[in-house]
Structures are given as C-alpha cells and as structure tokens.
Amino acid sequence: MSFKVVLFGDLRKRLSNKKENIELNQEEFHSVKDVLDYLDIEVDEVSHIFLDHSYSDVGRKIESENERLALFPKDMALLYKWYFKKKE
Amino acid sequence: MTDKLLRVSVEKDSVSERDLPESYRDLGGRGLTSMIVTDEVPPKAHSLGPNNKLVLAPGILTGTSAPTSGRLSVGAKSPLTGGVKESNVGTSFGQTLHRLGYRAIVFEDKIKEKDFKYLKIDKDGAKLGDASKWNDMELYEAFEAIHNEFGEDVDVCGVGVAAELGGGNSGLAFDDLENKPSRYAGRGGLGSVLATRGIKFIIVDSQDAPGVEIEDEDEFQRGKEKLANALGEHDVTKPGGSLNAYGTDVLINIINEAGGLPHYNFSKGASEMAKKVSGERKAEIIEERGGDRPHPCSPGCVIQCSENWVQEDGEKVGALEYESVWALGPNCGIFDLDTIGELNKRCNDLGLDTIETGDTIAVLMDAGLLEFSDKQGALELMDEVEQKTALGRIVANGTQYAANAFGLNRAPTVKGQGMPAYDPRAIKGIGVTYATSPMGADHTAGYAIAPEILKVGGKPDPQDTKKGELSRNLQSSTAVIDSTGHCLFIAFAVLDIPEGLEGVVEEVNGVLGADLSVGDIDEIGSTILEAEREFNQKAGISKQEDRVPEFMEEEKVPPTNEVFDVPTEELEKVFK
Incomplete structure (x- = not known):
C-alpha cells in the first residue's frame, strides 16, 4: 500500500524537479520519523505534521489505512498549537 | 500637546475637541473603543438609532516607531451581533490620527436626512464638509477623487453602498499604501453605524502633525528593540x-x-x-x-x-x-x-x-x-x-x-456574525473562542499569547480537550494586544521569545509613562472583556448564545469527521 507525502515551503527542495509530493510504500515506514529520515529532513526543520488531516507527533505510527502525510517547515508554524490535540 | 478626544455630530453640525478624560489615559485601540461604547451607549439602543455611537481609536503605540504597530480600532454597538463590537484594521490612517494628537473620535447622533458629510482633520483641527459630490461613486473611484482634491499624502476612510443600505455586512474602508480602499475594518456592520451618523468619508492630513508624545524615550526604545529582535529572529515573522x-x-x-x-x-x-x-x-x-x-x-x-x-x-x-x-x-x-x-x-x-x-x-x-x-x-x-x-x-x-x-x-454564525476561515469542528479550541467571544464568531478574538508566558492558568496540556480556561486567557491577552496598536501577528514571536512580550510592555510604559508589568496583562484584558460582556448581557445577549450553530454539533465534517462536541459546561467555564 502506498501513501502520499506532501511537502510545503522550503521542504519541497528535498524533492527533485520541484515536485510537491512523493508516493511511498507504507510497509517500508514505521513512523513519521522514518519518513523524515528517508527524505533527509531533520525533526527540528518541521513544524506542523498532519497524518490524514490529523495534527500529529513525529513519533506517530503510520498505519496501513493512512493515505496522506503533510509536512510544513518551521517558518510555516502558523497554527496556534494549543488549539490542537496532537496524536502520538 | 495634550491627547484629544474629538466628538462629531453631523445632525447638530458640531465638531468639538476636549482633553482625553483621565480615566481613559492608559487605554487605546480596543480598550478605548469598548470603554467609550460601554460607558456612553445604552445597551438597549438600536444599533442604527440615534443613541448608538461609533468610535475610532488608534492603539497606544500606533503612530510611534514601534514595529508593526499600525492598527486602528473601530467600535460601536454592532448591527450584526447586537452587542459591543471592535473591528480592527492595519492602515496609515490610524498612525496619522494619533500623530495629530487624537486618541479617539466619537461620532454621535443619527441624521434625520440622508445628507452625507465628510470630516477633514489636520494640524489646525477638524471640520465638516459636503460629501455629495462623491455620493454616486463607488469607493475606488471616490478614494481617487478625494486624493485628487486633497493630495496624495492624506489618508482616507470611507463607507460604501452597503453602509447606506444600513447593512449588517458593511465595513469601513481605509487607504492602503497605494491609496486604494483595500484595508478594512470589516466586521460587525460598523460601516452602517457611521453612515447613519451622516458621515461617508474621513480625511486626515499628516502634514506638520506634532507626533505621538513619548513620556520615557529610553524605556520605549528599549522595548522597541526587544520586540524588533524577537520579530526578526522568529521563523514565522522574520524577513x-x-x-x-x-x-x-x-x-x-x-x-x-x-x-x-x-x-x-x-x-x-x-x-x-x-x-x-x-x-x-x-x-x-x-x-x-x-x-x-x-x-x-x-x-x-x-x-x-x-x-x-x-x-x-x-x-x-x-x-x-x-x-x-x-x-x-x-x-x-x-x-x-x-x-x-x-x-x-x-x-x-x-x-x-x-x-x-x-x-x-x-x-x-x-x-x-x-x-x-x-x-x-x-x-x-x-x-x-x-x-x-x-x-x-x-x-x-x-x-x-x-x-x-x-x-x-x-x-455558520455565532451571535449573528459569520464565521471566519477555521471550521470549529476540526479546530475545537478556536470554536470555543467563536462561541464565547463578546464579538461573535471572530478568529482574532483569541489568538495571542501563550498562557505560560503570561504566567496565568498554568501550563496548557496539548492533549487536554478542555479549552475553556485557555480560551479565556487568550481572549484576555488578545484584548490587550488590540489595545496597544500592535498587529496580532506579533504573537507568533512573543509566544516563543519572552523578551518580545517584555518589549511590548516596555514600549507601552515608555509612551504612557506607566509602570506596567507582563503580569498586569491578564488583568487589563479581563477588565476590557468584563465591560464588553456586561454590555452584551444588558443588551439581551445571554450566555445561552455562547454556542456554535446546532448543525455543527450534529453534522460531521469530512475528512476529520468531527462534530463540535465541547461540552456546554466547558463553554460556560470560560468566563465563570
């Protein structure tokens, strides 16, 4: 099963040809952190993480039903973080 | 130069200035508009009737060199919500107004005939003029015509057709830096309150304006530097x-x-x-x-x-x-x-x-x-x-x-005002603010300083779905920022860099010659909120109206498939 990783802002520079997203095989990634490692993105480069539109922690496990992971860089930390329940 | 309060009545053909009352000395922006409205407007007054008043007030720092401090507050009893309203706009108009020495303008008395006037303010004072020559123009054309007549450097405020119709969906337009009417105090239908006071346009001329008096220049400069450093360093607000x-x-x-x-x-x-x-x-x-x-x-x-x-x-x-x-x-x-x-x-x-x-x-x-x-x-x-x-x-x-x-x-409304761009079912914390703010559904009412920085209410747990106390603290600190004249976006920096918030307090102390501390912020904000809520209660807006619409409690919103399920008792805790 594949899932889509969507990058925003300067994080897109990590993908070739100015692509906005990449399809990855879910079975090869245990957690969001594994995806960051694969894309060579440090944890402290990322602000908001949404797994299937749910505000998530970097340690959150990627399940077979997950379809979309969105990653925003530090300078896009515009959400008022206390308003969200972060899933771990 | 003494800080001035200007009263304007088209109906009585009167423009009068006096010193700002001592009780208002430490107020600005929303604090000042809300206090004047709650002091002077009967809560049961019809919002378009003779007893409502519209107040313009620059923030305490607006017009100074404090960074990102060009905000102006507009207040009245709202035709949209039926309660007290503050609508906030970033524009050079407010800076000019404060530099001319005006801490507030109060427009009073309903006109009996639709005979619109303009108000012109410059270093020599304020006077009314006939606005009929711009009556048939929409606002882009009218602003251009006004600038052609009064010069490119004046600042202009205007209301349009929606205000003439008495609409609850009418705002006040202000100049952008290219002199177009694209900066708005849009929320709450306040444009129609100005129009029913007989004013279509306000023109302010900064030429030879004396500037904003600063009581303690060293304190002000110290604060300004701290805030500028925080804004320049923070990932969200930096260049x-x-x-x-x-x-x-x-x-x-x-x-x-x-x-x-x-x-x-x-x-x-x-x-x-x-x-x-x-x-x-x-x-x-x-x-x-x-x-x-x-x-x-x-x-x-x-x-x-x-x-x-x-x-x-x-x-x-x-x-x-x-x-x-x-x-x-x-x-x-x-x-x-x-x-x-x-x-x-x-x-x-x-x-x-x-x-x-x-x-x-x-x-x-x-x-x-x-x-x-x-x-x-x-x-x-x-x-x-x-x-x-x-x-x-x-x-x-x-x-x-x-x-x-x-x-x-x-x-999608609370207290009659349409919701902004955040669905309260997916973002429940902002839903609590929509529901309980005296302003109606307003995203900017609770979007400010972290409670642990203010040292009130304890450290919030991101996992905690109980948002009542958090929302109250945020609404309180937002009311203070709206009073300083700073843009709410400074909150991103002062959330994470405490010296930035210290800087804001020092800037205010410098201008007013006051001795406020960061710990005073919650009390100042609470005073403003209490006055606003008391006015609303007397106007007939009960706590039962501190709710999001029923359909949002029942209808799941995809893709999160959430409903707004914050318990009623949690909403009622916000201002208990």
Missing part, C-alpha cells in the same frame, strides 16, 4: 519567513491539511482544489504579473504579510488576504484566484466585509438560489447590492439574515 514570502494566504494549505478549511458552506474541511488558491500560488501569480509582495499594510511593519494583487489586465487593486480568499473562494466552491480577486474588489468598492459576504454567498448557494462554484452568479450578487435591489439588501445584511430569508438552518 523571508512564510508570512513575508507568501502572505496570510499561506494559511490555506495549512488549514486545509488540518481538515479545517471550510468548503461549500462548511460542508467539508479539505480538498485537493484548495492549493489552486494558496498563498504559494498567489505569490507566483503576483510575481508573474509584476505585483508587489511582500508589502506592508502600514508604514513600519517589519512582517509585511500583505501584497498588492494584480488582475489579469495588469491593474493593481490592493490586498487579497487569507480570510477573503477563503470566504469568496473554497467556501463558495470557487478555486480561481482571478474570480476571487474580482469578488474581493467588488466588496471593497461596495463597502462589504469580505468574510461576511463569502459566508452569505455560500449560504445562498446552499439554499439553492445559485449553484456552488457559480462564479458569474456570485459576481451578479454584487451587482444586486450596487443596484440596491431586495436581494442586494439581503446580501448587505449578512449570513444569518440571508439564511433566515431563505429558510436555511445551516448558517
């Missing part, structure tokens, strides 16, 4: 940060991924289409067409999150902000920035609030008057307002009015 690079519309992609970007009259919270109207896409178009981005809303802003949108024909028409893009775009099923830009310009021309207008169009689409995504139909609704037809009057009166007129229960 080249996302607000600077993409503008407020950068929120489209973020809120869409959070599942909280309302689409099709709050029927879903995300789509693949949203990226077509994102800040990133808008910045690309502006660059391709030679527009201006980044761009400040007022001189001295270091964040510069605004822009000058360019139409396909090359004409620059002013700001096109996140809330406007969302309201006139995804919320109506429209994903075309040129159509959204045209709708935004029509709102500016007619004196309509873009958020309320987008909500209203979406409600009319939901009710079946036109289809979602019908761009031409949406633009034709603007023509209805211009022509003052019955349907146009419905649009000019806003979301709840339109829903009532067409028998639709899905009105």
Whole structure:
C-alpha cells in the first residue's frame, strides 16, 4: 500500500524537479520519523505534521489505512498549537 | 500637546475637541473603543438609532516607531451581533490620527436626512464638509477623487453602498499604501453605524502633525528593540519567513491539511482544489504579473504579510488576504484566484466585509438560489447590492439574515456574525473562542499569547480537550494586544521569545509613562472583556448564545469527521 507525502515551503527542495509530493510504500515506514529520515529532513526543520488531516507527533505510527502525510517547515508554524490535540 | 478626544455630530453640525478624560489615559485601540461604547451607549439602543455611537481609536503605540504597530480600532454597538463590537484594521490612517494628537473620535447622533458629510482633520483641527459630490461613486473611484482634491499624502476612510443600505455586512474602508480602499475594518456592520451618523468619508492630513508624545524615550526604545529582535529572529515573522514570502494566504494549505478549511458552506474541511488558491500560488501569480509582495499594510511593519494583487489586465487593486480568499473562494466552491480577486474588489468598492459576504454567498448557494462554484452568479450578487435591489439588501445584511430569508438552518454564525476561515469542528479550541467571544464568531478574538508566558492558568496540556480556561486567557491577552496598536501577528514571536512580550510592555510604559508589568496583562484584558460582556448581557445577549450553530454539533465534517462536541459546561467555564 502506498501513501502520499506532501511537502510545503522550503521542504519541497528535498524533492527533485520541484515536485510537491512523493508516493511511498507504507510497509517500508514505521513512523513519521522514518519518513523524515528517508527524505533527509531533520525533526527540528518541521513544524506542523498532519497524518490524514490529523495534527500529529513525529513519533506517530503510520498505519496501513493512512493515505496522506503533510509536512510544513518551521517558518510555516502558523497554527496556534494549543488549539490542537496532537496524536502520538 | 495634550491627547484629544474629538466628538462629531453631523445632525447638530458640531465638531468639538476636549482633553482625553483621565480615566481613559492608559487605554487605546480596543480598550478605548469598548470603554467609550460601554460607558456612553445604552445597551438597549438600536444599533442604527440615534443613541448608538461609533468610535475610532488608534492603539497606544500606533503612530510611534514601534514595529508593526499600525492598527486602528473601530467600535460601536454592532448591527450584526447586537452587542459591543471592535473591528480592527492595519492602515496609515490610524498612525496619522494619533500623530495629530487624537486618541479617539466619537461620532454621535443619527441624521434625520440622508445628507452625507465628510470630516477633514489636520494640524489646525477638524471640520465638516459636503460629501455629495462623491455620493454616486463607488469607493475606488471616490478614494481617487478625494486624493485628487486633497493630495496624495492624506489618508482616507470611507463607507460604501452597503453602509447606506444600513447593512449588517458593511465595513469601513481605509487607504492602503497605494491609496486604494483595500484595508478594512470589516466586521460587525460598523460601516452602517457611521453612515447613519451622516458621515461617508474621513480625511486626515499628516502634514506638520506634532507626533505621538513619548513620556520615557529610553524605556520605549528599549522595548522597541526587544520586540524588533524577537520579530526578526522568529521563523514565522522574520524577513523571508512564510508570512513575508507568501502572505496570510499561506494559511490555506495549512488549514486545509488540518481538515479545517471550510468548503461549500462548511460542508467539508479539505480538498485537493484548495492549493489552486494558496498563498504559494498567489505569490507566483503576483510575481508573474509584476505585483508587489511582500508589502506592508502600514508604514513600519517589519512582517509585511500583505501584497498588492494584480488582475489579469495588469491593474493593481490592493490586498487579497487569507480570510477573503477563503470566504469568496473554497467556501463558495470557487478555486480561481482571478474570480476571487474580482469578488474581493467588488466588496471593497461596495463597502462589504469580505468574510461576511463569502459566508452569505455560500449560504445562498446552499439554499439553492445559485449553484456552488457559480462564479458569474456570485459576481451578479454584487451587482444586486450596487443596484440596491431586495436581494442586494439581503446580501448587505449578512449570513444569518440571508439564511433566515431563505429558510436555511445551516448558517455558520455565532451571535449573528459569520464565521471566519477555521471550521470549529476540526479546530475545537478556536470554536470555543467563536462561541464565547463578546464579538461573535471572530478568529482574532483569541489568538495571542501563550498562557505560560503570561504566567496565568498554568501550563496548557496539548492533549487536554478542555479549552475553556485557555480560551479565556487568550481572549484576555488578545484584548490587550488590540489595545496597544500592535498587529496580532506579533504573537507568533512573543509566544516563543519572552523578551518580545517584555518589549511590548516596555514600549507601552515608555509612551504612557506607566509602570506596567507582563503580569498586569491578564488583568487589563479581563477588565476590557468584563465591560464588553456586561454590555452584551444588558443588551439581551445571554450566555445561552455562547454556542456554535446546532448543525455543527450534529453534522460531521469530512475528512476529520468531527462534530463540535465541547461540552456546554466547558463553554460556560470560560468566563465563570
């Protein structure tokens, strides 16, 4: 099963040809952190993480039903973080 | 120079100045507008009747060299909510007003005849003039004509057709830096309060203005430097940060991924289409067409999150902000920035609030008057307002009015005011603020300083779904920021860099010669909120109205499939 990783802002520079997203095989990634490692993105480069539109922690496990992971860089930390329940 | 309070009555052909009362000395912006309104307007007064008053007040720091401090507050009893209202705008107008020595202008008395005047203020004082020559002009044309007559350097405020109609969906337009009417105190229908006081335009001239007095220059400079450093260091507010690079519309992609970007009259919270109207896409178009981005809303802003949108024909028409893009775009099923830009310009021309207008169009689409995504139909609704037809009057009166007129229960409003661009089912914390703010559904009412920085209410647990106390603290600190004249976006920096907040307090102490501390912020904010809530209660707005609409408690919003399930007792705790 594949899932889509969507990058925003300067994080897109990590993908070739100015692509906005990449399809990855879910079975090869245990957690969001594994995806960051694969894309060579440090944890402290990322602000908001949404797994299937749910505000998530970097340690959150990627399940077979997950379809979309969105990653925003530090300078896009515009959400008022206390308003969200972060899933771990 | 003494700080002045100006009272204007067109009905009595009177303009009078006096010293600002001592009890108002430490107030500015929202603090001052709300205190004057709650002191002087009978809570049961009709908002368009003779006893309502409209107050303009620059923030305490507005007009000084404090960074990002160009905000002006407009207050009155709102035709939309029936309660006290403060609507806030970033514009050089407020800076000029304060530099001329005016801490507030109070417009009073309803005119008996529709004989509109303008008010001109300069270093020699204020006087009324006949505005009839601009009566038949929409606001872009009128602002140009006023600048042609009074000079390019004056600042202008105006109200449009929507205000003449007495609409709850009418704002006050202010100059942007290109002298176009694209900066708005849009919320709450306050444009119609000014129009019923007999004023269509206000012109302020900064030539030889004495400037804002600063009691303790050293303290002020110390504070200013701390805040400037915080804004310059923080990832979100620094030059080249996302607000600077993409503008407020950068929120489209973020809120869409959070599942909280309302689409099709709050029927879903995300789509693949949203990226077509994102800040990133808008910045690309502006660059391709030679527009201006980044761009400040007022001189001295270091964040510069605004822009000058360019139409396909090359004409620059002013700001096109996140809330406007969302309201006139995804919320109506429209994903075309040129159509959204045209709708935004029509709102500016007619004196309509873009958020309320987008909500209203979406409600009319939901009710079946036109289809979602019908761009031409949406633009034709603007023509209805211009022509003052019955349907146009419905649009000019806003979301709840339109829903009532067409028998639709899905009105996304609180206390009669249309919701901004965050679905409270996906973002429950902001839903608590929508529900409980004295201002009605207002995203800016609780978007400020972290409670642990203020050292009130303990450290919030992100996992805790109980948001009541958090919302109260945020509303309180927001009321204070709105009183300083700083833009709320400084909150991103002062959230994370405590010296930034210290700097704000030192700036205020420097201007006023006061001795406030960070710990005083909550008490000042609470005083403002208590006065606003007491006024609303006397006006007949009970705590039972501190709720989001019923359909949001029952109807799941995809893709999060959440309902608004914050318990009633939690909402009631906010101001207990």
